[in-house]
Amino acid sequence: MIIHISNNATEAQIEELIGAIQSLGLRVHTSVGDVRTVLGLIGDLSQVDVNTLKKYQIVDGVYRISAPYKKANRQFHEKDSIIDVDGVKIGGSNFMMCAGPCSVENEEDTVELAKLLKEAGANTLRGGAFKPRTSPYSFQGLGIEGLRILNIAKEETGLPIVSELMGTEHIDIFVDMVDCIQVGARNMQNYDLLKALGQTNKPILLKRGMSATYEEWLMSAEYIMAGGNNNVIFCERGIRTFETATRNTLDIQAVPVIQKESHLPIVVDPSHAAGVRYLIPSMAKAAVMSGANGMQIEVHQNPEKAWSDGQQCLTPAEFKELMITINMLLEIEGKTIIQK
Amino acid sequence: MIIHISNNATEAQIEELIGAIQSLGLRVHTSVGDVRTVLGLIGDLSQVDVNTLKKYQIVDGVYRISAPYKKANRQFHEKDSIIDVDGVKIGGSNFMMCAGPCSVENEEDTVELAKLLKEAGANTLRGGAFKPRTSPYSFQGLGIEGLRILNIAKEETGLPIVSELMGTEHIDIFVDMVDCIQVGARNMQNYDLLKALGQTNKPILLKRGMSATYEEWLMSAEYIMAGGNNNVIFCERGIRTFETATRNTLDIQAVPVIQKESHLPIVVDPSHAAGVRYLIPSMAKAAVMSGANGMQIEVHQNPEKAWSDGQQCLTPAEFKELMITINMLLEIEGKTIIQK
Amino acid sequence: MIIHISNNATEAQIEELIGAIQSLGLRVHTSVGDVRTVLGLIGDLSQVDVNTLKKYQIVDGVYRISAPYKKANRQFHEKDSIIDVDGVKIGGSNFMMCAGPCSVENEEDTVELAKLLKEAGANTLRGGAFKPRTSPYSFQGLGIEGLRILNIAKEETGLPIVSELMGTEHIDIFVDMVDCIQVGARNMQNYDLLKALGQTNKPILLKRGMSATYEEWLMSAEYIMAGGNNNVIFCERGIRTFETATRNTLDIQAVPVIQKESHLPIVVDPSHAAGVRYLIPSMAKAAVMSGANGMQIEVHQNPEKAWSDGQQCLTPAEFKELMITINMLLEIEGKTIIQK
Amino acid sequence: MIIHISNNATEAQIEELIGAIQSLGLRVHTSVGDVRTVLGLIGDLSQVDVNTLKKYQIVDGVYRISAPYKKANRQFHEKDSIIDVDGVKIGGSNFMMCAGPCSVENEEDTVELAKLLKEAGANTLRGGAFKPRTSPYSFQGLGIEGLRILNIAKEETGLPIVSELMGTEHIDIFVDMVDCIQVGARNMQNYDLLKALGQTNKPILLKRGMSATYEEWLMSAEYIMAGGNNNVIFCERGIRTFETATRNTLDIQAVPVIQKESHLPIVVDPSHAAGVRYLIPSMAKAAVMSGANGMQIEVHQNPEKAWSDGQQCLTPAEFKELMITINMLLEIEGKTIIQK
Incomplete structure (x- = not known):
């Protein structure tokens, strides 16, 4: 799962978001571009709801890369x-x-x-x-x-x-x-x-x-x-x-x-x-x-x-x-x- | 409800369909055009399923005129x-x-x-x-x-x-x-x-x-x-x-x-x-x-x-x-x- | 084409509508039900626009029976x-x-x-x-x-x-x-x-x-x-x-x-x-x-x-x-x- | 723009893709996860077609982060x-x-x-x-x-x-x-x-x-x-x-x-x-x-x-x-x- 951070997010807000993600048992890979910061989530993502992440004001987009189904997969x-x-x-x-x-x-x-x-x-x-x-x-x-x-x-x-x-x-x-x-x-x-x-x-x-x-x-x-x-x-x-x-x-x-x-x-x-x-x-x-x-x-x-x-x-x-x-x-x- | 009869329907087939409709407690008004016969159904149609009529081979189309809901109407x-x-x-x-x-x-x-x-x-x-x-x-x-x-x-x-x-x-x-x-x-x-x-x-x-x-x-x-x-x-x-x-x-x-x-x-x-x-x-x-x-x-x-x-x-x-x-x-x- | 007339249409309004349809070179077959009057249009309907008929206040519905295409038909x-x-x-x-x-x-x-x-x-x-x-x-x-x-x-x-x-x-x-x-x-x-x-x-x-x-x-x-x-x-x-x-x-x-x-x-x-x-x-x-x-x-x-x-x-x-x-x-x- | 690489991509294939992206005048930020490699594209992406990237066999998904319109943006x-x-x-x-x-x-x-x-x-x-x-x-x-x-x-x-x-x-x-x-x-x-x-x-x-x-x-x-x-x-x-x-x-x-x-x-x-x-x-x-x-x-x-x-x-x-x-x-x- 990849999270696209809003341009005007402060470092403190990003830190808080990363903390929240880590508390779900996931690791976070941060990548800072020219204008954009992007977070890559690593771990078992099948149980993570995209909307759980979209609710943060600094989140501009969430892209699911691995499918949310496991047993049917x-x-x-x-x-x-x-x-x-x-x-x-x-x-x-x-x-x-x-x-x-x-x-x-x-x-x-x-x-x-x-x-x-x-x-x-x-x-x-x-x-x-x-x-x-x-x-x-x-x-x-x-x-x-x-x-x-x-x-x-x-x-x-x-x-x-x-x-x-x-x-x-x-x-x-x-x-x-x-x-x-x-x-x-x-x-x-x-x-x-x-x-x-x-x-x-x-x-x-x-x-x-x-x-x-x-x-x-x-x-x-x-x-x-x-x-x-x-x-x-x-x-x-x-x-x-x-x-x-x-x-x-x-x-x-x-x-x-x-x-x-x-x-x-x-x-x-x-x-x-x-x-x-x-x-x-x-x-x-x-x-x-x-x-x-x-x-x-x-x-x-x-x-x-x-x-x-x-x-x-x-x-x-x-x-x-x-x-x-x-x-x-x-x-x-x-x-x-x-x-x- | 209006039923549009296929061009190649025989009189016997139309008769049979009319009989079937009448057996639902409805009256039928027949109108014969140049090329088409059209049946108008009269009575309480809220309980009549359109598909009940579409299943007849000679039926080209069924047009519901009165709504199928009664109490909400x-x-x-x-x-x-x-x-x-x-x-x-x-x-x-x-x-x-x-x-x-x-x-x-x-x-x-x-x-x-x-x-x-x-x-x-x-x-x-x-x-x-x-x-x-x-x-x-x-x-x-x-x-x-x-x-x-x-x-x-x-x-x-x-x-x-x-x-x-x-x-x-x-x-x-x-x-x-x-x-x-x-x-x-x-x-x-x-x-x-x-x-x-x-x-x-x-x-x-x-x-x-x-x-x-x-x-x-x-x-x-x-x-x-x-x-x-x-x-x-x-x-x-x-x-x-x-x-x-x-x-x-x-x-x-x-x-x-x-x-x-x-x-x-x-x-x-x-x-x-x-x-x-x-x-x-x-x-x-x-x-x-x-x-x-x-x-x-x-x-x-x-x-x-x-x-x-x-x-x-x-x-x-x-x-x-x-x-x-x-x-x-x-x-x-x-x-x-x-x-x- | 079949036109379903509103319940509260007056005879004069229906007459006017029939006149308008006839002026398009079509014939009209009128069928009066218990609660509804229905008009059947007879003639070359491929050139008649459904909306031309829907614009009349007394028209509740228009049902096209023959297709509007002729050469492709x-x-x-x-x-x-x-x-x-x-x-x-x-x-x-x-x-x-x-x-x-x-x-x-x-x-x-x-x-x-x-x-x-x-x-x-x-x-x-x-x-x-x-x-x-x-x-x-x-x-x-x-x-x-x-x-x-x-x-x-x-x-x-x-x-x-x-x-x-x-x-x-x-x-x-x-x-x-x-x-x-x-x-x-x-x-x-x-x-x-x-x-x-x-x-x-x-x-x-x-x-x-x-x-x-x-x-x-x-x-x-x-x-x-x-x-x-x-x-x-x-x-x-x-x-x-x-x-x-x-x-x-x-x-x-x-x-x-x-x-x-x-x-x-x-x-x-x-x-x-x-x-x-x-x-x-x-x-x-x-x-x-x-x-x-x-x-x-x-x-x-x-x-x-x-x-x-x-x-x-x-x-x-x-x-x-x-x-x-x-x-x-x-x-x-x-x-x-x-x-x- | 973020590109999600297939699990079974070879290093050579990834290198070739990165080269192709760079030849479009873009920079690439590579991020290697547990199971997935993800590429982040940096530069003027408004002129890059998502399908240009999807055509590579090793590309599992392409996620556009910045909008493809510029003057209307x-x-x-x-x-x-x-x-x-x-x-x-x-x-x-x-x-x-x-x-x-x-x-x-x-x-x-x-x-x-x-x-x-x-x-x-x-x-x-x-x-x-x-x-x-x-x-x-x-x-x-x-x-x-x-x-x-x-x-x-x-x-x-x-x-x-x-x-x-x-x-x-x-x-x-x-x-x-x-x-x-x-x-x-x-x-x-x-x-x-x-x-x-x-x-x-x-x-x-x-x-x-x-x-x-x-x-x-x-x-x-x-x-x-x-x-x-x-x-x-x-x-x-x-x-x-x-x-x-x-x-x-x-x-x-x-x-x-x-x-x-x-x-x-x-x-x-x-x-x-x-x-x-x-x-x-x-x-x-x-x-x-x-x-x-x-x-x-x-x-x-x-x-x-x-x-x-x-x-x-x-x-x-x-x-x-x-x-x-x-x-x-x-x-x-x-x-x-x-x-x-």
């Missing part, structure tokens, strides 16, 4: 992390092909769909039971009944379950009934939830907040890992920009950036990014070639009858067709989808 | 709502002047500061006890001890307390110990929390999410109100944009827009928007003239020693000086700060 | 346009592989590089002669001398030249010396320039403005086409978002959206989007699978010596290696790079 | 610049109250409006003659005839004229016929235009680009000043964000930030920021209290008949009423509107 963990989702490996060359309905609606359709998805090549099953909806008047999900149905589908197909948890209240039920707990975009900085998940050892699918920077996203993973749970999978699902013709803007560059910064896997959700059906196949293919470690796609037997987000669902037939190209691309990429 | 409640924060009225011409430290640090300083703030003209006291921090390694707040200290400051000054709740776990304690519960920007769409707050009758200070649209913000208020709690105060605290020289971009237009759309009060937090001390006074004055119903400002006796966000705190002397101009502006605006 | 031109860049076809299944230095620096290096690029598979040569730089103190390009050098490289390799024009002043020289005139992101809405280019019959590579919506981008193409020049190629080069870890955010969804809306080709520039070398290969591959009609990549023999943008250049060896995978992907996509 | 020119617009002083405590129609439509209305505006307190007259329109099919302005009409209005009222120039082609006419040349948001980085304006000595009203950072905006002023013309006035007119309920988001924080960074005046255009009439008065008042050096407002006798942007025009009566409060606020701010 590839610098301290060179090899790709492989996350085990109830027997399905995710990360490195192991591709996560996760598909399923936006919301679980009923047992019959869910089981039938899970079979079709497995057959087409999926290795994990997504399904919403608790749904974050913009309106309090919209369908809020089947709740625990939804999780029960997903478990029946799992019994029939072996596909591990990915489902979204919305608050700490249901955490025990999710640990029991779900194989990979999804944290939604709106809860990416719900720190109470992240801390609670850090106390479990379940794989966590951490969606990117709608306007979260890479660093904030990595810090949210760090929250979970700081509690002792290292099983975090990032999921890029589009960010909010000025463009409104699509639901969100898929930030495909997130894939190689996160993979450079972190050893954790990152998957892409083209359904929520695009928000409209016709964009999904091309974006799914682009995601594979961006180097993603997996994908999450919404599929529904009859999108026009879906209880939520039908406008962005593929049909099982469309999914199956898409899988043909995806498998060709995965071969080029040297990745494989391994089913349990 | 000024259309159904013309007069300004006045919120009672333990005896201090907020809304209409009653201005909320809320000040205090970012984090509560100790009893002595907090009580002293509260006295200075009251003397300078504040009518409510803010103070963080549970702190949402980007890093798990940063100071997370004093917790319940912080709330205890705020209550001592209240005993000494009479200033009602505003403090942030981060999860449903502590809701009972907050109902007991806090006069106005703040929902932070990162939790604006934490729907489990909003629903739980809807079950209380405490005033809620609902901060705008970093990238929340006005409509989403209004819908979050609607979540609280749908549960029966109408005591919601909006707080604009800056949005995330491409500009990084300031912490956030203060969206001052939010004030008149929200006041047009809703009967609920809206206050402005220039401290979090600017993120840097020198911007606060001018932005606070601008906020008054934007028509805001109040303001929340961070003040600390010694910003350079503050445990969090010192870089954006005013000193008590700066606050006192600012209040002189603010009082002149409030007179022009016909508003008053009434202390309990 | 796929609706009126179903087949993919094929643009001829001095003998190299671009569009449909004809892929544009355009590579070259950010800035032209000298004859020897430029000619050598052009040969390497052609050998590796490029079919067009990019090179900056007039450079838009944020600072007036930065290198501004070699100017006409740069164009002369590009022409020598073309003589040696046959590669048609793509280069950026910054103002109307040099338009005649560019028509003479360049095969495809690039309009930079900062000039996407320089309407005087667009109009002047509409008077030529040169292919135009129209980069997307840093914060331009798809519709604005299409309208800029429309400006060129309205003048009679239909040879427009779109180029997605990243948009400005809140994320600052990358130079821009590559909006890969732009590819299928523009291809749906327009018959014109769209290519991707991963170099300017990423702004950093290590992201280019994965983004280039993702671009192919997004369905793009081509690509523009910066290559330099010695990026560390480049006069501009060296941080985002590939070396010729890296480019050559990348081309191996790209050719495999193009085969999957059914596209080909045809060299002259 | 308050550091080298402490006192507020006062710009003379044909006798009307702008800057410091001299407030620019600029009003007028979006587009000039005819002589009679323009002259009548100018008289009303002067009477109400305006000291400069705005009016569009060349109009940048998103659609080639929209009204493009009266052109030179518009400038002629503005000059008649000036003869009658003495109000200096502010009007937008769209390209270099008409620069001589503007120098002749206009007192303050406006550069529109879309042309803020039209560098050919900025350079040409630098060769004149006319006051330039430089609007902020829709997604321009403060630094980019200051650099555009630097382009004009580098040519020798120091008469630049900044105009904040709203930026593009994710919020679509308003035309743009007025970034009111720009006012104190620009005033801290630069000695040049900054004015606010609430009309284009809001894009809707009812927001203008509150935003205009907020702008005054933000410390702005002036304002530009669109006024039209009959907004419903305006040829462009009628939806965001005040009537002369509304403007007159607004001026009453604005004058009260200017007194508080210690500023005055001086008419010629």
Whole structure:
């Protein structure tokens, strides 16, 4: 970390600042230029808040050089992390092909769909039971009944379950009934939830907040890992920009950036990014070639009858067709989808 | 709500769609143009999700004409709502002047500061006890001890307390110990929390999410109100944009827009928007003239020693000086700060 | 176009508005709901400005249903346009592989590089002669001398030249010396320039403005086409978002959206989007699978010596290696790079 | 400027980089930490491009400490610049109250409006003659005839004229016929235009680009000043964000930030920021209290008949009423509107 001192700082003020920094257990390297004094901070800086330093009047700027995340940081963990989702490996060359309905609606359709998805090549099953909806008047999900149905589908197909948890209240039920707990975009900085998940050892699918920077996203993973749970999978699902013709803007560059910064896997959700059906196949293919470690796609037997987000669902037939190209691309990429 | 039908839709498909809409309890007005068929939906549309209609293949576009919020909507409640924060009225011409430290640090300083703030003209006291921090390694707040200290400051000054709740776990304690519960920007769409707050009758200070649209913000208020709690105060605290020289971009237009759309009060937090001390006074004055119903400002006796966000705190002397101009502006605006 | 009338509009006001609309040569279909009156406009709406209607006090909202662009619109031109860049076809299944230095620096290096690029598979040569730089103190390009050098490289390799024009002043020289005139992101809405280019019959590579919506981008193409020049190629080069870890955010969804809306080709520039070398290969591959009609990549023999943008250049060896995978992907996509 | 060297850089690589920096006429201060080597650059850095340094493989980060603008920088020119617009002083405590129609439509209305505006307190007259329109099919302005009409209005009222120039082609006419040349948001980085304006000595009203950072905006002023013309006035007119309920988001924080960074005046255009009439008065008042050096407002006798942007025009009566409060606020701010 580098601190740029204001021109009109007195020596006494600089001394005081240096003392304050040293009291944080850091060493300070002072460099006096023609017009500027610059302080270099040496030591474990991951726990130092930039704002702790900005509050001093004589500080003109603070530049963080080392990343504020430690456990998620590839610098301290060179090899790709492989996350085990109830027997399905995710990360490195192991591709996560996760598909399923936006919301679980009923047992019959869910089981039938899970079979079709497995057959087409999926290795994990997504399904919403608790749904974050913009309106309090919209369908809020089947709740625990939804999780029960997903478990029946799992019994029939072996596909591990990915489902979204919305608050700490249901955490025990999710640990029991779900194989990979999804944290939604709106809860990416719900720190109470992240801390609670850090106390479990379940794989966590951490969606990117709608306007979260890479660093904030990595810090949210760090929250979970700081509690002792290292099983975090990032999921890029589009960010909010000025463009409104699509639901969100898929930030495909997130894939190689996160993979450079972190050893954790990152998957892409083209359904929520695009928000409209016709964009999904091309974006799914682009995601594979961006180097993603997996994908999450919404599929529904009859999108026009879906209880939520039908406008962005593929049909099982469309999914199956898409899988043909995806498998060709995965071969080029040297990745494989391994089913349990 | 207006639905724009694709050119190549068949009559049968249109019939089916109309049937589906009617089954939601709505009536449909069909208008056939030269090239386009347009459906107008009539009835209670606040509970109809736009995506429910977009999922049909023959639907090219859906245009919402009436707002999706009802209880927060000024259309159904013309007069300004006045919120009672333990005896201090907020809304209409009653201005909320809320000040205090970012984090509560100790009893002595907090009580002293509260006295200075009251003397300078504040009518409510803010103070963080549970702190949402980007890093798990940063100071997370004093917790319940912080709330205890705020209550001592209240005993000494009479200033009602505003403090942030981060999860449903502590809701009972907050109902007991806090006069106005703040929902932070990162939790604006934490729907489990909003629903739980809807079950209380405490005033809620609902901060705008970093990238929340006005409509989403209004819908979050609607979540609280749908549960029966109408005591919601909006707080604009800056949005995330491409500009990084300031912490956030203060969206001052939010004030008149929200006041047009809703009967609920809206206050402005220039401290979090600017993120840097020198911007606060001018932005606070601008906020008054934007028509805001109040303001929340961070003040600390010694910003350079503050445990969090010192870089954006005013000193008590700066606050006192600012209040002189603010009082002149409030007179022009016909508003008053009434202390309990 | 649909107009939503305010509740408290009088019949006389509505009559007046209808008269005004009819005087634009349009017909009006009136639909009276329970609480709302809605007007549907019928006729050629591409020339009607939404704001022309919003200015009426009784207008609550205006919803455009048909696109405001006509010549760029796929609706009126179903087949993919094929643009001829001095003998190299671009569009449909004809892929544009355009590579070259950010800035032209000298004859020897430029000619050598052009040969390497052609050998590796490029079919067009990019090179900056007039450079838009944020600072007036930065290198501004070699100017006409740069164009002369590009022409020598073309003589040696046959590669048609793509280069950026910054103002109307040099338009005649560019028509003479360049095969495809690039309009930079900062000039996407320089309407005087667009109009002047509409008077030529040169292919135009129209980069997307840093914060331009798809519709604005299409309208800029429309400006060129309205003048009679239909040879427009779109180029997605990243948009400005809140994320600052990358130079821009590559909006890969732009590819299928523009291809749906327009018959014109769209290519991707991963170099300017990423702004950093290590992201280019994965983004280039993702671009192919997004369905793009081509690509523009910066290559330099010695990026560390480049006069501009060296941080985002590939070396010729890296480019050559990348081309191996790209050719495999193009085969999957059914596209080909045809060299002259 | 500070350069952060990669951990795995060899001494030889570092030596080479230092040599390259020294060849730019700079000195280098090397500081070796536990894990990191950091270089501090000393000398005139305003002409050094950050990317020139980022292109080296061993460079992990470059942090600019001194601003890249010189002539616009308050550091080298402490006192507020006062710009003379044909006798009307702008800057410091001299407030620019600029009003007028979006587009000039005819002589009679323009002259009548100018008289009303002067009477109400305006000291400069705005009016569009060349109009940048998103659609080639929209009204493009009266052109030179518009400038002629503005000059008649000036003869009658003495109000200096502010009007937008769209390209270099008409620069001589503007120098002749206009007192303050406006550069529109879309042309803020039209560098050919900025350079040409630098060769004149006319006051330039430089609007902020829709997604321009403060630094980019200051650099555009630097382009004009580098040519020798120091008469630049900044105009904040709203930026593009994710919020679509308003035309743009007025970034009111720009006012104190620009005033801290630069000695040049900054004015606010609430009309284009809001894009809707009812927001203008509150935003205009907020702008005054933000410390702005002036304002530009669109006024039209009959907004419903305006040829462009009628939806965001005040009537002369509304403007007159607004001026009453604005004058009260200017007194508080210690500023005055001086008419010629």
